[in-house]
Amino acid sequence: MSGSKTVHLPQEPETTIPETDLVFSANELEQIEKYKAMYPTPQGAVMRVLWMAQEKFGYLPPEVIRLVAETLGLPYALVYGVSTFYTQYYKARVGKYVLDVCTCFACQVVGGCDVFSHLCDRLGIEDGGTSEDRLITLRQAECLGACGSGPMLQVANGPYVHNLTPERADDLIADLKRGKLPEFVSMTLPQDEDEMGGNRRTDVDNVDTYETQPVAERLSC
């Protein structure tokens, strides 16, 4: 996926996962069989198995791609091709927590770029960079589907943090340093606030409401 005219040759990350660790456990293999059964062909399961491999190994270097390919009986090039098509698969080593900060158009106009630049300064890294302690990788993201509660970011392909300000971003970093991942937050619909006095779900602890953000200082990052 490219639109820029500079050609970036894919950089093969160095092999770091020892040969002996490069196996799926019996449980995992059983799960893979379940994934295969969800589709008419084993190839249908490739995205699920790549997700599984990434959760296990942290990222998808060539040797992990090879493992996935061999487990599913598919050509290496095919699995490699799939892995490089999607932004959520990490092809190179990343920090413990990847922060995907949305700077796409709806977040942009309410301060998404302010938050992103603040985090860059705070961590001393640029777009795509990883902090020295290998804790955080920072990336600009395209719309993550939470535009009403922007600026927002996603932590480690998991929870969303909504209604961000630079201060809340700092709090998040402090939490992550202590190993505390944010929890799932349920956003209250404005109509629910009027008609039901708040969030409709009683089975989640964390609830937030859509907020109007202060004026954005920066419109481009």
Next chain:
Amino acid sequence: MEPEAKYESKAGDWRNYKRVLLPPVKDLQKLDVYRANGGYEALRSVLIDEKWDPKSVTEEVKASGLKGRGGASFPTGLKWSFMPPVKPGAPRFLCCNGDESEPGTYKDRQLLEYNPHLVFEGILIANYAMSIDVCYLYVRGEYADWITHIEKALADAYAAGLLGKNILGTDFSTEIVIHKGAGAYICGEETSLMESLEGKRAYPRIKPPFPAQRGLWGHPTTINNVETLACVPLIISNGSDWYAAIGAKNHTGPMLYGLAGHINRPGIFEYPSGMLISDLIYEVGGGMRGGKKLKAVVPGGSSVPPMRADQIEGVTMDGDSLRQAGSMLGTAGMLVLDEYTDMVTFLRRITHFYAHESCGQCTPCREGTGWLVDIVTRIDEGGGNLRDLDLLIDLCDGMEGRTVCALADAAAWPVRWTVTRFREEFEAKCRDSVFAIA
């Protein structure tokens, strides 16, 4: 400033509207609560009552006037009727499109979080109407947390015998499989979504053949948006007349509107289709942030042409009205911009999005999106030239309608219409440029 009933809304008495997609019921995401509120009764009726067979269900959906909520507003009943006759032994598929990556759009996520069983019930009825074996519910990978919730709701439905073999004791059997994406806007395009499901790089396919002829693994397939399918049980329970009486005549039904940007009350709102844009901004959305003046509205996701504030007067949120006003309904996820927004910098980020998300298959799209972002960036950074504005329009001419999928059009429209409608801002930046020709 607030237009006092000067223009007629097509949404009728929307202030007293009772929500149906997201009704005010606590814990509706739980199966027992959903059933206690009449949930899965439409499915029961379809499977058991004499009155319903696949054909009559499809006819009912046709008569309701339901149009797809995924962006293209295609009539749903008509789409269903494109499925060829059943061939014994040959599988048929439905894809429920929850990829939701169009910037500005976040309604399907809220619907799946708060009322997942309505979506499942809609899928089941659609599966019945088209004799479908398996529905893949494609949810974008970023919604990982929500996928966990949806998977739990799905497991509950299976455990209650609402899915799988011999549903509700009838001879109807069908499955729902949740597929987790991994971050690619293009997967929302229907043929790309199918390639992704098949485990390939998700390059869109050339149409024809259309998915109803050759879809998933070469078999007949229909693709519908999450919100579209959620409307189906409501149509079956209350009748197509009831549904057709809601909202705009040519674009019927309840609609999930998204409000974002410089507005006091952002969020997802359910109202009848055909709301006045001004009502959405000043009444529903509580007006502009800080009492600022409105500059621009992007009514339905980043792909639709942005409108100037003076273009929204009397315009309602339905396909016809927005087309006449020079834009489109898209996904009804509206972005509102105030007088301080720099439209050049704003457009620059949109062009970046499409350059990043082009799959690269077609030359006009791959190269065009790259050129668009380069030129708009140059203008934004003060290196632009007045001739660049014509060059941008030329580029759009070279992209629109010349590619495999509509992403190239979606990339070109905002550029064409932002440059045309906010030309003075672009000209001002070019004139300030060191390269400007005196």
